[in-house]
Every structure is written in C-alpha cells, then in structure tokens.
C-alpha cells in the first residue's frame with residue numbers, strides 16, 4: 001500500500017513537472033486513463049489525467065479545459081460558421097489602438113474562414129505543392145483554426161516578413177490582449193505547422209500570458225497532439 005502511494009505521489013509530481021506531455025501519440029479525453037509508462041496499473045486505479053485536463057465535445061466541437069481546440073487532431077463540424085467572435089474582435093481593436101501609438105499599423109488580413117473557403121484554399125495549395133508540403137502550412141477543411149472565429153492573420157501571411165517590426169511588436173505585446181502566436185518558432189513538430197508570426201489565436205489574457213511566460217504552444221499547454229489520422 002505504501003509503495004503504491006509513493007508511486008502515485010511521484011506520478012503526480014511527474015505530471016505536474018512535465019505539464020501536459022503525457023498524452024502524446026494518443027487522442028486523449030477525460031475518460032482516458034491509459035498511459036504508456038510502467039505505472040499504468042496505478043493510473044488505472046486513480047485517474048490522474050482526469051484531474052489535469054478535461055475534454056468536452058459539444059455538438060462536434062472539442063473543448064479542453066474549457067478552451068475550444070482546432071488542430072490536426074481535433075476538427076470542427078462543417079456547419080460551424082459563426083464569424084469572428086466578439087471577444088476576438090474587441091481584443092484586436094484594443095491591440096490595434098495600442099500598436100498605433102507605437103506607430104505600428106495593424107490590420108486583419110484574414111479572419112473567419114468557412115469550411116467551404118478552406119476547402120478551396122487547401123485544394124489550390126495541394127495542387128501547387130503536393131499534399132505533404134501543403135499540410136505544413138495550410139489546414140485541411142474542418143481543421144483550420146480560422147473556422148473557429150478565434151484566429152486572425154495580422155498584416156500579411158507571408159514568410160518573407162518573419163522578423164519585421166510589426167511581427168516583433170505582436171510577439172512582444174499580443175498576450176497583453178489575450179492572443180498567442182499560435183504556431184511558434186521551434187514548436188513545428190508539436191503544432192504540426194511552420195512558424196507563423198502573423199497567425200494569432202485568441203485565448204484570453206490569463207492563458208495567453210501564462211503560455212508566453214512558459215514559452216510553450218497551445219498543444220503543450222493542453223497536453224494534446226496535433227496529428228492527422230491519415
């Protein structure tokens with residue numbers, strides 16, 4: 001009994017240190033208590049992962065710890081079609097005002113994108129680049145964060161602008177307004193996408209600041225993967 005308690009405690013400690021990386025390679029949900037490591041017998045008796053992250057699917061939309069998630073693992077229904085959320089727009093307007101005081105003009109060049117619009121884009125990209133390459137920078141229909149109404153491309157969506165003045169401003173300040181750089185540099189293998197300094201995702205100030213402070217991406221924060229099934 002004592003040994004089990006120790007194993008359990010060290011497991012808890014491990015989970016709290018490693019944050020959320022335990023679920024990699026499997027689609028986890030709140031009832032999934034399996035683990036690939038040796039302490040799985042203990043974990044099945046005490047569902048530790050349940051205490052760490054909760055997953056809810058409402059009308060085909062996945063929320064992890066209450067955060068709507070769209071990536072290569074989690075898609076949106078075709079009918080999810082609501083435009084940019086009020087919170088996203090309000091936050092952008094505040095950020096735009098602040099940036100203009102620093103002489104940085106900010107504009108949304110791509111906001112909400114429907115399933116059908118993404119379908120057209122993705123088809124074009126795969127025709128030009130092949131599916132494998134297209135998957136590194138464009139989402140398949142149903143898998144684009146732009147369909148969530150929580151994502152915006154600011155000023156341009158162009159790799160030649162990496163490191164520009166406005167992108168540096170966004171990197172430094174966007175969390176103050178509730179946005180994260182959704183596909184950060186160095187996290188390509190986790191997010192499944194190339195670094196995109198212009199693609200911001202609204203998550204709210206507290207979470208954005210925490211993610212920035214920890215230097216992690218949303219997948220790491222929520223303990224999830226971003227991988228297509230095929």
Ligand SMILES: [Zn+2]
Nearest residue numbers: 151152153199
């Ligand atoms: Zn984007």
